Amino acid sequence: MNGLMIIKIALRALARNKGRSLLTALGIIIGIAAVIAVVAVGQGASTNMKAQISSMGNNLLMIFPGSQNAGGFRGGSGTQQTLKVEDGEAILQECRFVTAMTPVIRTGVQCIFRENDWATQIQGVNTQYPKIRNWEIVSGDFFTEADIKSATRVCVLGKTVAAQLFQSEDPVGETIRIRNMPFRVIGVMAAKGTSAFGQDQDDTIIAPWTTVRRVLDKSKFNNVNQLLCSLTSMDNLTLARNDVSAILRQRHRIDGEDDDFTIMDMTEVTQMITQVSSLMTILLTVIASISLLVGGIGIMNIMLVAVTERTREIGLRLALGARRRDIMRQFLVESVVLSGVGGIIGIGLGVSAAYILGAVNHWPVVISPGSVLIALTFSAGVGIFFGFYPAWRAARLNPIESLRRE
Amino acid sequence: MLISLRQINKVYHMESVDVPALRNVSTDISAGEFVAIMGHSGSGKSTLLNLLGCLDMPDSGSYHLDGEQISGLDADALATIRNRKIGFVFQNFNLLPRTTAEENVELPLYYGLPMRSADRRARARKLLSRLGLEGRMKHHPGQLSGGQQQRVAIARALVNQPPLILADEPTGNLDSRSADDIMALFQELNREGITIVMVTHEPDIARFAKRVITMRDGEIT
Ligand SMILES: Nc1ncnc2c1ncn2[C@@H]1O[C@H](COP(=O)(O)OP(=O)(O)OP(=O)(O)O)[C@@H](O)[C@H]1O
Ligand SMILES: [Mg+2]
Numbered sequence: 001m002n003g004l005m006i007i008k009i010a011l012r013a014l015a016r017n018k019g020r021s022l023l024t025a026l027g028i029i030i031g032i033a034a035v036i037a038v039v040a041v042g043q044g045a046s047t048n049m050k051a052q053i054s055s056m057g058n059n060l061l062m063i064f065p066g067s068q069n070a071g072g073f074r075g076g077s078g079t080q081q082t083l084k085v086e087d088g089e090a091i092l093q094e095c096r097f098v099t100a101m102t103p104v105i106r107t108g109v110q111c112i113f114r115e116n117d118w119a120t121q122i123q124g125v126n127t128q129y130p131k132i133r134n135w136e137i138v139s140g141d142f143f144t145e146a147d148i149k150s151a152t153r154v155c156v157l158g159k160t161v162a163a164q165l166f167q168s169e170d171p172v173g174e175t176i177r178i179r180n181m182p183f184r185v186i187g188v189m190a191a192k193g194t195s196a197f198g199q200d201q202d203d204t205i206i207a208p209w210t211t212v213r214r215v216l217d218k219s220k221f222n223n224v225n226q227l228l229c230s231l232t233s234m235d236n237l238t239l240a241r242n243d244v245s246a247i248l249r250q251r252h253r254i255d256g257e258d259d260d261f262t263i264m265d266m267t268e269v270t271q272m273i274t275q276v277s278s279l280m281t282i283l284l285t286v287i288a289s290i291s292l293l294v295g296g297i298g299i300m301n302i303m304l305v306a307v308t309e310r311t312r313e314i315g316l317r318l319a320l321g322a323r324r325r326d327i328m329r330q331f332l333v334e335s336v337v338l339s340g341v342g343g344i345i346g347i348g349l350g351v352s353a354a355y356i357l358g359a360v361n362h363w364p365v366v367i368s369p370g371s372v373l374i375a376l377t378f379s380a381g382v383g384i385f386f387g388f389y390p391a392w393r394a395a396r397l398n399p400i401e402s403l404r405r406e
Numbered sequence: 407m408l409i410s411l412r413q414i415n416k417v418y419h420m421e422s423v424d425v426p427a428l429r430n431v432s433t434d435i436s437a438g439e440f441v442a443i444m445g446h447s448g449s450g451k452s453t454l455l456n457l458l459g460c461l462d463m464p465d466s467g468s469y470h471l472d473g474e475q476i477s478g479l480d481a482d483a484l485a486t487i488r489n490r491k492i493g494f495v496f497q498n499f500n501l502l503p504r505t506t507a508e509e510n511v512e513l514p515l516y517y518g519l520p521m522r523s524a525d526r527r528a529r530a531r532k533l534l535s536r537l538g539l540e541g542r543m544k545h546h547p548g549q550l551s552g553g554q555q556q557r558v559a560i561a562r563a564l565v566n567q568p569p570l571i572l573a574d575e576p577t578g579n580l581d582s583r584s585a586d587d588i589m590a591l592f593q594e595l596n597r598e599g600i601t602i603v604m605v606t607h608e609p610d611i612a613r614f615a616k617r618v619i620t621m622r623d624g625e626i627t
Pocket of ligand 1: 418420425426427439444446447448449452453454506607624
């Protein structure tokens with residue numbers, strides 16, 4: 001008997017009890033569909049996340065004021081006044097792995113252009129900022145060293161702010177009011193999208209840090225919310241971190257006690273995200289295993305019923321010359337077809353569910369051929385594993401007794 | 407000799423008692439014979455036929471079929487012999503339900519030598535029309551009369567062109583008209599050279615055979 005023939009016979013046997021077969025396969029269908037859908041959405045999210053991480057900048061090292069407590073990156077970072085612009089300049093000078101540095105000073109502001117007003121956050125940085133963040137200017141220019149030296153009231157708008165204040169007009173050359181002070185708009189940044197932490201990176205105004213500190217905050221101190229450094233390459237990450245740490249500890253005269261700063265790099269951000277996604281993978285594996293187990297037991301149960309129902313048929317086939325392995329194969333193929341068809345239906349349902357979920361929630365969806373293949377393999381595997389015992393029972397039947405059975 | 411039995415014994419072991427079903431059975435049946443096995447209920451007729459059909463093994467004694475020693479063969483070898491050399495006809499027809507007549511007839515071909523499906527179908531249809539079932543190829547057993555069902559079963563028994571047909575009360579479920587038809591068919595097949603061994607307890611049916619073997623308490627008398 002050739003393979004196609006056996007599958008045809010199995011399909012026919014299953015089609016005799018359509019309702020029963022479908023109900024039996026339901027466990028597999030639901031399990032596979034759930035896994036396919038969640039994996040698709042999860043992979044979409046992680047692809048998105050990776051894009052966002054790389055959108056944060058090139059070979060980035062971030063330094064925050066405040067110590068890191070045991071729980072990890074602490075929420076209040078950036079509130080302490082321990083990190084100064086001079087620290088950043090020292091790092092740039094003394095650490096050979098750091099190619100560029102910018103301070104980041106953030107403060108919330110209200111800005112107005114004609115009748116439009118918008119609450120946003122202004123970031124005071126230096127001229128290295130676009131390079132470090134890998135962020136282009138789409139219209140106009142960025143400010144210069146001269147602007148920083150004399151704390152000029154100029155600013156560059158993020159896409160969201162530009163859209164809120166100017167709609168489709170070109171903001172370059174216009175004057176907006178920030179905290180009621182006139183600022184000249186000299187450029188507009190390219191759209192950057194959502195950050196890995198979920199913020200709209202385009203909802204911002206960028207200005208010389210001196211302007212933000214002296215003019216807006218009216219402060220003579222040079223403390224910052226963050227220092228951003230670009231490294232020569234990620235290969236020197238550990239060396240660079242050690243250098244930066246040593247420089248800051250020396251400058252802050254820290255000896256033995258806890259650091260009053262926190263250094264983070266992209267690997268840590270990536271790790272945080274990987275941790276979340278690996279937790280999800282474990283959860284998913286558990287769900288999948290349970291539903292496949294339940295589905296498999298259902299298949300075993302129904303196959304045992306089928307063997308009992310068809311004892312006479314088995315006896316007849318044996319009398320007509322079927323060998324034990326022919327009987328075994330017939331029932332094994334039947335259970336594999338049952339679970340395999342369940343798997344295929346499950347994949348179809350899962351893919352549809354993923355796309356619907358993605359469309360409704362605007363999530364990206366990635367269907368990897370690998371996950372489909374694994375789902376198919378597993379559903380067929382369940383059929384073999386749980387179909388084995390019923391098939392073995394069928395093959396072991398005695399022809400005479402089976403033929404006599406009513 | 408097509409069939410040669412020597413000193414065959416078969417005992418069924420029940421919880422407390424041993425039931426001797428066959429006792430020192432020795433007999434020969436040559437090719438081309440048409441034999442009826444008769445005897446009271448429980449005399450061992452079906453047990454003997456099952457042994458001849460390689461569905462069961464004797465406890466002792468030797469059985470040669472078509473020159474081949476059967477006792478001692480493994481299950482797969484027995485299956486192959488059943489497939490090539492023996493056609494079975496049962497009292498209750500034993501057709502697969504919800505399966506067409508032609509598919510029922512094709513069944514033994516699946517377990518034989520590889521064959522194209524068109525050839526299988528052609529062979530089944532040829533036999534069915536020969537047995538007067540031209541218009542019934544696509545009928546399910548439930549849509550056929552008892553006599554027609556038994557003819558489908560006979561077509562199935564013939565499809566692998568075996569030298570031997572074994573029938574256990576083939577007319578037991580049929581009215582006398584259909585029973586006579588089936589017997590006429592057996593005689594015709596026998597004339598073409600097929601050996602037939604048939605169990606029956608009706609003298610009217612045994613009459614169609616060329617020879618009668620009578621059994622009593624597991625022995626041939
Ligand atoms: N599987 C079995 N287990 C135990 N005893 C059995 C079994 N099969 C048959 N027997 C016994 O063996 C003896 C012969 O049985 P067998 O079926 O061969 O009789 P039979 O001649 O075919 O009878 P009938 O005309 O009623 O069909 C009987 O006593 C029966 O009870
Ligand atoms: Mg009997």
